[in-house]
Amino acid sequence: MALLQDAMMGELHEQGKTAEDVRACLRSAPLSPHIVGAIKSAHARGCELRVLSDANAFFIDAVLAHHGLAAYFAGTDTNPAHVDAAGRLRIRPYHEFTVAAPAHGHGCALPSCPPNMCKGKVMERILQEEEAKASAARRRRRAVVYLGDGRGDYCPSLKLREGDYVMPRAGYPVCDLISAGSPPAAAVRAWAGFEDLRRVLLGIVDDEIARAVTTETEQDGAAAMNGGAVVVPADCRALPLPAHKEAALLPQAVRVPN
Template structure:
């Protein structure tokens, strides 16, 4: 299902995962579902989060919990039908979609596959994870840190030691600039496409600061990213959202606007007046079945 990025001006959309695509923290969801909340809280007293969730998976394995038990809990994680509809509609309009998450590959992949969404995304940057030969889920940091590694080197206190999303966003933006330069050389485009970033937490602030004028950041209202942006805004335009129906409305409004702007620029270059009407259809998501 994956396709090459459209040349119609549709933006690149980068999603956080926890509390943005799914309405929960996926680590806590699994720990709570498997009855290990108290033990996980104890681990967090003396381990960084990423190391604690890996250790927690080890303890669950020693108690007889399997990778399939973990998958089963993840399949019950709450995911709004409005998010599903927004993903599918943005994709149909020509957006390239990516995930940038401090969850982990096993959790993200399981949930996306369960809801039939995996093929809508061109890539995922998250903490690596795999099931080892003994059947134990291992979760590693995206950026190795500790005595044997230097970590990501970002000085922003909102970035956890295992992942600086800003470093990843810098790489994504460099790739976008290179693609825009190549397109300009072949007279296919005049500017790079906009980047839209959706997130909620403290770790989403650093990538928001990497965005530039012409880009967009969509912070979830009532969450730490919204407060951080209010205190020190990024260069990107800020478009907040309060709930998942709102997320869909705001995101698709940005997509429509960027496509319309690209069409107008192309028409102006050709000496043609282009009128692009806004989409009038209501966003009607299909229900997402979550098994009991």
């Protein structure tokens, strides 16, 4: 995908199109208000949002900046991009590879992963980072919710564990692969349309909030009965069970793909 994007940018450059022309085109592309609402609502609940995409950094940064959403995301993993000295937009693979050995860059043999990027490898790294942070804070690892629709989103869904969630888009390749292949250990919550995406995602988030509050309450009660002390994760303190779901704050991690 990265090399194809790079080739397309080369053709546009030969036609006299600049990187700013490309940016202007990206700004004209509509973004569903349900997507914007889901991002802002999840962030308001305390979710950590990330982008894991086989697009490229230039496209993603341009779209997020145009819609005022850049500050809502903690990080982006995608194909790197830059504008060279001639003003041409260059896009490189996330995992470098050669035509002779296309799997050399990431080593994943799953046929649904393109040679330039294995999202499963990236997800493994993210999960390891989450485990390390949870261990240091003496708390359970935060739940991960992964959204996707393409073939490349199948591999990362298999890296998720029990207690996590994968949200495949109904009728799209990742949903077909999950149905036909090995099911992920994570709970599967399909969605169809952007309004449905917002409903399903925030439903998961609010369920996780209620579960975290219930667990904290039970731990506090057990400590009082036993006269001992309970180590409560800092990001779970002062979280009352919301009377209305829209007012909740969630210390869970949510991953947003392309």
